[in-house]
Amino acid sequence: MILRVALGIGAGVALIILPFVVSSVWQNLLITTFYFAFLGQAWNVLGGYAGQLSLGHAAFFAIGAYTSVVLHTHLGISPWLGMFAGALLAALVSQAIGYLGFRFGLRGFYFILLTLAAAEILRLIALHLTLLGGYTGLFINFTPNPWQFQFKGKVSYYFVALGLLAVASAVVWLIERSKFGAYLVAIREDEDAAEALGVDTFRYKMLAYAVSAALTALGGTFYAYYQFYLQPNTILNIHHSVDIMIRPIVGGSGTILGPILGSFLLELLGEFSRTVFAAGAAGLYVAIYGALLILVVLFLPRGVYPTLLGWLRRAAGSRQ
Amino acid sequence: MALYLQAIVNGILIGGVYSLMAVGLSLIFGVMRVINFAHGDMMVWGMFLSFWLFTTLGVDPYLSILATGTAVFLLGAAVQRGLVSRILSAPHEMQILLMMGVALVLENVALMTWGPDPRRVNVSYGLTTFWLGPIVFDLPRLVTFGMALLLGLLLYLFLSRTDLGRMIRAASDNQTGALLVGTDILKVFTLAFGIGAACVGAAGSLMTPLLPFTPSSGILFTLTSFNIVIIGGMGNLLGAFVGGLLVGVSESLGAVLLVPSLKEIVGFVLLVLILLFRPQGLLGGRR
Numbered sequence: 001m002i003l004r005v006a007l008g009i010g011a012g013v014a015l016i017i018l019p020f021v022v023s024s025v026w027q028n029l030l031i032t033t034f035y036f037a038f039l040g041q042a043w044n045v046l047g048g049y050a051g052q053l054s055l056g057h058a059a060f061f062a063i064g065a066y067t068s069v070v071l072h073t074h075l076g077i078s079p080w081l082g083m084f085a086g087a088l089l090a091a092l093v094s095q096a097i098g099y100l101g102f103r104f105g106l107r108g109f110y111f112i113l114l115t116l117a118a119a120e121i122l123r124l125i126a127l128h129l130t131l132l133g134g135y136t137g138l139f140i141n142f143t144p145n146p147w148q149f150q151f152k153g154k155v156s157y158y159f160v161a162l163g164l165l166a167v168a169s170a171v172v173w174l175i176e177r178s179k180f181g182a183y184l185v186a187i188r189e190d191e192d193a194a195e196a197l198g199v200d201t202f203r204y205k206m207l208a209y210a211v212s213a214a215l216t217a218l219g220g221t222f223y224a225y226y227q228f229y230l231q232p233n234t235i236l237n238i239h240h241s242v243d244i245m246i247r248p249i250v251g252g253s254g255t256i257l258g259p260i261l262g263s264f265l266l267e268l269l270g271e272f273s274r275t276v277f278a279a280g281a282a283g284l285y286v287a288i289y290g291a292l293l294i295l296v297v298l299f300l301p302r303g304v305y306p307t308l309l310g311w312l313r314r315a316a317g318s319r320q
Numbered sequence: 321m322a323l324y325l326q327a328i329v330n331g332i333l334i335g336g337v338y339s340l341m342a343v344g345l346s347l348i349f350g351v352m353r354v355i356n357f358a359h360g361d362m363m364v365w366g367m368f369l370s371f372w373l374f375t376t377l378g379v380d381p382y383l384s385i386l387a388t389g390t391a392v393f394l395l396g397a398a399v400q401r402g403l404v405s406r407i408l409s410a411p412h413e414m415q416i417l418l419m420m421g422v423a424l425v426l427e428n429v430a431l432m433t434w435g436p437d438p439r440r441v442n443v444s445y446g447l448t449t450f451w452l453g454p455i456v457f458d459l460p461r462l463v464t465f466g467m468a469l470l471l472g473l474l475l476y477l478f479l480s481r482t483d484l485g486r487m488i489r490a491a492s493d494n495q496t497g498a499l500l501v502g503t504d505i506l507k508v509f510t511l512a513f514g515i516g517a518a519c520v521g522a523a524g525s526l527m528t529p530l531l532p533f534t535p536s537s538g539i540l541f542t543l544t545s546f547n548i549v550i551i552g553g554m555g556n557l558l559g560a561f562v563g564g565l566l567v568g569v570s571e572s573l574g575a576v577l578l579v580p581s582l583k584e585i586v587g588f589v590l591l592v593l594i595l596l597f598r599p600q601g602l603l604g605g606r607r
Contacts, residue, residue, distance in 0.1 A: 053413050104596055108412045109355055113546055114595055117588045120543065124585045238539055242420065249417060283428030283535070290424025297418040298406060 019158040027154040033267040034161035035222060040247035040259030041168035042215035047245060048253030049172075049181060050208040051188025053108075056097075056115030057216050058240040059122045060090040064217025065224040065235060066132055069140060072148065079149035083221035087214035093118075094213030098206045107191070116238065123236035137231030140224065149225040157226055164222060165260070168215050172256050175211070184208055188254070216244070239286070246289065250296050252303025261305050266292075322454040327576045328569055333461040334530070335568020336468035337523050341541060342548035342560035343472060344519030348396075350492040350555030351512040354404055355412075357419035360541030361426035362517050366392050366524025367533050368434055374441050374528075381441050381528045382463060385471075389522040396517025397510045405509065423538065430535035438532040446529055460529040467526050472561060475519065479557075488512050492555065520545070540584070547591045553604025562603060566590075 019027055039061070047053050067089050068082030077085075101114045126132050133139075144152040151157055175181040183204045186194040195201050224230055234240070251262025269292065273285040300307050341363060348356050356362075366388040373379040373387060399422055407414055448459040479485035490498040491508045499505055520541075527533070548567050552559025567587050574586030594601065 051413075053416070100592065100596060104599065109416065110550075110595060110599060112413075112416060113550065114592070116543070117547075117591050121585055121588050121592075124582055124588075128579065128582060242424070283431030287425050287428035287432070290421045290426075290428065293421030293424065294403065294418055297410075297414050297421065298403070301407075301410065301414055 015162060019155045024154055027158055029267055029271060031154065031157050031161045031226070033263050034158075034165045035219065035226075036243070036247050036267070037260045037263035038161065038165040038168050038222075039216060039219045039244045040251070040263055041165065041172055041256075042212050042219065043244050044172060044212075044248045044253055044259050045175065045184075045215070046205075046208045046212035048248055048255070048258065049175065049184040049188065050205055051184075051254075052205060052208070053112050053245070054115040054209075054212070055112045055238065055241050055245065056117075056119035057212075057244045058236050058238070059115075059119040060094060060213040060216040061220040061223070061240065061244070062122060062126065062230075062232070062236045063090040063093060064220030065230055066126070066138075066220075067217070068149075068221040069138060069224050069230060070131065073140070078147055079221055079225055080147065083149075083218050086221055087217040090213040090217035090220075091210040094209045095206060098209040102202050102205050116241070119236060119238070119241060123232050126232035126236060132232070133230070135232075137229055137234075140228040140230075142228055149221070160222065164218060169256055169260070171211065171215065176256065180204065180207065185254070246293060248303075250292065250304060252305035252307070255303070255305055258303050258305045262303070265304065323576060324573065326455055327572045329455055329457070330461065331569030331572030332565055333457075333465040333568075334572065335565035336465035336472075337526050337530075337564075338544060338548055338568050339561040339564025340468040340471055340523040340526070341520045341545050342552065342564045343475065343557055344516040344523070345545045346516075346549045346552070346555055346557055346560040347475075347488075347519070348513055348516035349549065350557070351488060352400075352404070352408065352509055354408070354415050355419065355546075356513075356516065357416060357542060358399070358423035358426055358538075359520055359545050360543070361423045361430070361538035362392050362395060363520045363524040363527075363541045364430055364533060364535060364538040365395065365426060366521030367528050367537075368430060368439070368535075369521075370525040370528045371439050371441055374443075380443065381525050382467060385467070385522040385525040388525045389518040392521025392524075393514040393518035395521075397514035399517075400510050400513035404513065405506065408509075423542070427535055427538050430538075434535060436534055436536070438534050440532040441528040443529045464526045464530060468523065471519070471522055475515070476557075478515075484511065488515075544584075544587060547587050550591060550599075550601055551594050553601025556601065556603050559601055559603035563601075566602075 018030065022030070039057075043054065043057050064083065064086035067086030068079040071077040071082040071085060072079050097115065097118050101111050127134055142150060144150055146156065151160075175184070183194065183199050183201075186197070186199055187201050187205060191201055220235075223235070247262035247266055248259040249262070250266060251260065252258030266289075269288070270285055273288050296303070341359065345356055345359050348354060369388045369391055370379075370381045370384045373384045374381055379387075403418060403422065404415070407418060443460065445459050449456050450459075451457075479489055487498070487503050487508050488511065490501075491503060491505060491512070495505070498508070544567065548563040549560055551566060552561070552563030567590065570586045570590055571583045575583040578585070598604075
């Protein structure tokens, strides 16, 4: 117990000191890691715990990003408030998609396709809305003002990203310990059995979808004010949805540490392949992603974290 | 009126190729219950192969379907043997992730090989047209449609008249039964995946004279194929054929009624409607 508390405090202090001592390249890397771990954690609620794979989470991300930016540029509402408007809107849209999917009993492949089609429909609409900048995209003017979610230097972004990740992980932790979480796992493991035992599967899948979508939308606002540019073909692309889901799957979906570990591993791998293979090979690091996905499915189907945990337990067991 | 008639004619002509790619996807799903997420990327490989044969050796894309069909057949068979066959009993999600990995690899290796610029095969008869009343037909579209129809017919004959074809259909109808009567299921699977891939590879070649393509075009073809297969009924080859024509016509009409760049939205709306009201598809039987 004491060891655990000491470890926790040590890790906390390290995380606070870290951004002040590393170079800006590493700051950037850490921000991206936290940010994708956050998105992975959001996806994890629906895809990991409830076992409903979504290949359209880019849709909620984009809703969050566009809502806060439009509210800010046209009505002057601070993105700190706008991000929650975006989360609300994303949750509402998720309920519409979820209603269509779950009410009609679409499972597995059919649900994946429905989420994919929803994101594609949004992408095509966004490309034709002048309000959202169409093909050219939306540029955001930088005005360094923390109340407008715009910061000078990377350190503030680091702490915002870390805070988002902490919030999402806390939400997942609470869900995991609640009855709601137990229902979700029951749905994932055997939906018919869960239903037979009296779990209102429709209701809990809808709730998981809403939580997942709302969290994802918050990440969209962060992206908008970190990159200062939104383009439908980038943020509503299917590859972006893959980017969101691949980290929890590699790390171990349905666990709290899975998305975080997955995000660290993939960020390191991405950075490694970018520096080692460098320019000239535009698609190389995505190709490596693909190969990695294949390897994980074939050799670590439960993800890295649960597999590691299994090894550790076995090692501990054989020592006793 | 002539405008709409023209749109319908063009839709049917392009729908032929759509049918061919969807038949390939449907065949793979029908036999193995595996969804080929790399379908469109296999098509793009067929397209680039045709483009390469055309620019280096001057081979007409309608002739190079023999080469592209064979090459993509081998690609599909290799994917089945090396990867898919290892996880046939895994949950659907895992199979989908695996095929998504394959799709990412194929797309980005194509990107590294040919670069991101749009390519097009400009055949000498590309602009040949003739009129039938108020409707204009252009030669490449007609030939493409005819070839797609011919390949579909050949596949039908193969599946219904040959022993190998019967084995594939038997495995698709009842896998356990096929095993019980001594079918070499691994061979059937490899063959079916290869043939499904060959269909979409050939469809790629047939498409090259009609529209420009890039390494990232694959995902759109994959989505269109999914659309068609679900609309027609998963695993139902006739359904895939009808669905292809239907999606071709509705996209073509959508381009006239809405903005051309919004034409794909019609297909997706159609998909959502089908998922809601007839998830087994237009011609699908039991789910």
